[in-house]
Amino acid sequence: MSANALTDLSDADLTDIVTGLGGKPFQARQVSHWLWKHGISDFEQMRNVPQALRTALAAKFSPHSTALHKAELAADGTEKLLLKLHDNDNVECVIIPDGERTTLCISTQVGCPVGCVFCASGMFGVRRNLSAGEIVEQVLIARARLPEGRRLTNLVVMGMGEPMLNLDGLLPALQRIHDPDGINLGARRITVSTSGYPKQMERFAEADPSYNLAVSLHAADDELRKELVPTVTSSVAEIVAAADSYFAKKNREVTFEVVLLAGKNDRRIDANNMIGLLRDLPCTVNLIPWNPVDEIVQEHGLGRPSEARVDAFAALLRGGGINVTVRRQRGADRSAACGQLRLQEL
Numbered sequence: 001m002s003a004n005a006l007t008d009l010s011d012a013d014l015t016d017i018v019t020g021l022g023g024k025p026f027q028a029r030q031v032s033h034w035l036w037k038h039g040i041s042d043f044e045q046m047r048n049v050p051q052a053l054r055t056a057l058a059a060k061f062s063p064h065s066t067a068l069h070k071a072e073l074a075a076d077g078t079e080k081l082l083l084k085l086h087d088n089d090n091v092e093c094v095i096i097p098d099g100e101r102t103t104l105c106i107s108t109q110v111g112c113p114v115g116c117v118f119c120a121s122g123m124f125g126v127r128r129n130l131s132a133g134e135i136v137e138q139v140l141i142a143r144a145r146l147p148e149g150r151r152l153t154n155l156v157v158m159g160m161g162e163p164m165l166n167l168d169g170l171l172p173a174l175q176r177i178h179d180p181d182g183i184n185l186g187a188r189r190i191t192v193s194t195s196g197y198p199k200q201m202e203r204f205a206e207a208d209p210s211y212n213l214a215v216s217l218h219a220a221d222d223e224l225r226k227e228l229v230p231t232v233t234s235s236v237a238e239i240v241a242a243a244d245s246y247f248a249k250k251n252r253e254v255t256f257e258v259v260l261l262a263g264k265n266d267r268r269i270d271a272n273n274m275i276g277l278l279r280d281l282p283c284t285v286n287l288i289p290w291n292p293v294d295e296i297v298q299e300h301g302l303g304r305p306s307e308a309r310v311d312a313f314a315a316l317l318r319g320g321g322i323n324v325t326v327r328r329q330r331g332a333d334r335s336a337a338c339g340q341l342r343l344q345e346l
């Protein structure tokens, strides 16, 4: 497949191209409808578009640039998709059904430059950013796999990559996902997770409309955080201030994510530091017991805390007045944390 995908074009660009090929603006809207509403990846299926225009478009573009490469279904219904990009690299997205809800987790980069010590996505650095079209195509591909009667209800940008380091791809992609003429998913059902880039978080806050923000905090003191997230240069205080200002601007409560690692950041002192840091902030802390990655267990000796330890940590935070949720394990029998399926492929 070529990189010249319609999914990367803005509506204005598509209209220019269609009229440049002798078509009418309303025909650009028809093409757009096939692309976003029907998820059509073949010009020949765009039945109400004149054959001459279809042929002319097909000479220069393909509707999509990404294809499904592999799908792995876990016992709990979570389905992990490995997608092949036009340059043969891979990214992952995960479909997570949960009662009436269906959440899709998508990626923003091939690999990740941040290099958190516990994460499979960052093990080999970053290869490149995904384009806006490549980000939205994950939604199109996942949507097409849903059984009759199921629709996507939530989107989390928590797959491979650091979203704040690819805002040029992410923001137009989210706009398209949110757009009633695009995927039509409400902004309040969209959550973007970041490892902490205050300047970019500010730019993200300026973008309309109000998406949810999750900040991967992991530790409340700078020394420990630096050990876990070695490349982020902003201090914990700066990151929390940026989260606070997101709340002030958008009136959306911020979620802090804490990946719990046995004996590393799940101690009483870690809970106390976190209480001191977050006590006065309207927020929720989401505790995520670490999903072990074999290569990382061997290299860094990290471990997943026991359930009792996770519960104890949660109780300490709650005792300090913090709202806490604990993430249930999903897709545990299938390389659950994002980045692990691609890791196998590499």
Ligand code: SAH
Pocket (backbone or CB within 6 Å): 116, 118, 119, 120, 157, 158, 159, 160, 161, 162, 163, 193, 194, 195, 215, 216, 257, 258, 259, 288, 289, 290, 291, 292, 293, 337, 338
């Ligand atoms: N780069 C962004 C978004 C992608 S990671 C960020 O770091 O926030 C999404 C979440 O998954 C983050 O909170 C991250 O800390 C967590 N995560 C990464 N690897 C994990 C693993 N092996 N087990 C559990 N959570 C993990």
Ligand code: SF4
Pocket (backbone or CB within 6 Å): 112, 113, 114, 115, 116, 119, 120, 121, 122, 159, 160, 161, 162, 195
């Ligand atoms: Fe990148 Fe997020 Fe993984 Fe850290 S946790 S390496 S920021 S994807």
